[in-house]
Amino acid sequence: MRIFLAGATGVIGSRLLPLLVAAGHDVAGTTRLRERAGMIERAGGSAVVVDVYDAEALTSAVVDFRPDLVMHQLTDLPDDPAEIPARAVANARIRTEGTANVLAAARAAGPARVFAQSIAWTPPGRGDAVAWHEAAVLDAGGVVVRYGQFYGSGTYYEAELPAHPRIHVDEAARRTAPLVEASPGIVVVTDPED
Incomplete structure (x- = not known):
């Protein structure tokens, strides 16, 4: 299968890319930053440097x-979790525009x-963007994957467990x-106890 993976260098995309390649898929992975293209190529994908907000360039890359399958694993989250409230608008923009x-x-x-990825909880004050995002993907006949909060290396929860729902990022x-x-619809990916 030919898979266009938007967000191939993110916390989940970077782990997913080599698994998709190992399963025999031909994967083009996106990054906004040219210096991250090598990460995609080393994992076996074809690097595409494009910004999701450049609709014309994105469309050209996907069509080419x-x-x-087009897989949306994009987020716009800060490195420091304390900055999440201040960056809520940016992440909502990823989910809408x-x-x-x-x-x-x-x-x-x-x-x-x-x-497309989504979340298995409703964030305070940001539920409208999540709902819009999921409805748009489902209206397009797509699959929405609702992940629990990620924990493990490279996540906000490297040394402790987040509240439920949660899942180790590698899992x-x-x-x-x-x-x-998967058939069109919603799939929830959380720890078994959730």
Whole structure:
């Protein structure tokens, strides 16, 4: 399968990319930063340097790749969790304008299916963007994956467990890889006790 992975250098995308390649998929992965292109190539993907907010460039990249599946693993979260409230608008923009651009690019590419990450909880004051994002993906006949809060190396919770719902980021990637064949709808990926 040809998979266009938007967000290939993020906390989940960077773990998911080598799993998809190992499963035999041909993966084009995006990054906004040219210096991160090597990460994608070392993991076996084809690097695409593009900003999701540049709708024309994104559409061109997706159409040129001719994917069977467009996977949206984009977020806009700060490195410091204390800054999350101040950056809420940026992450909401990824879920609205960014999602709209990803969906438009997938439509332009033809029969490409859509797959997008979401969250398995409602963040205070930001539920509208999450709801819009999920509805747009479902209206496009796509798959929404609601992840629990990530913990493990490279996450906000490296040394402690977050509240439920949660999932280890490596386990989230492992459980996501086979979902490329999932039927349209919502899939929840959390720890078993959730």
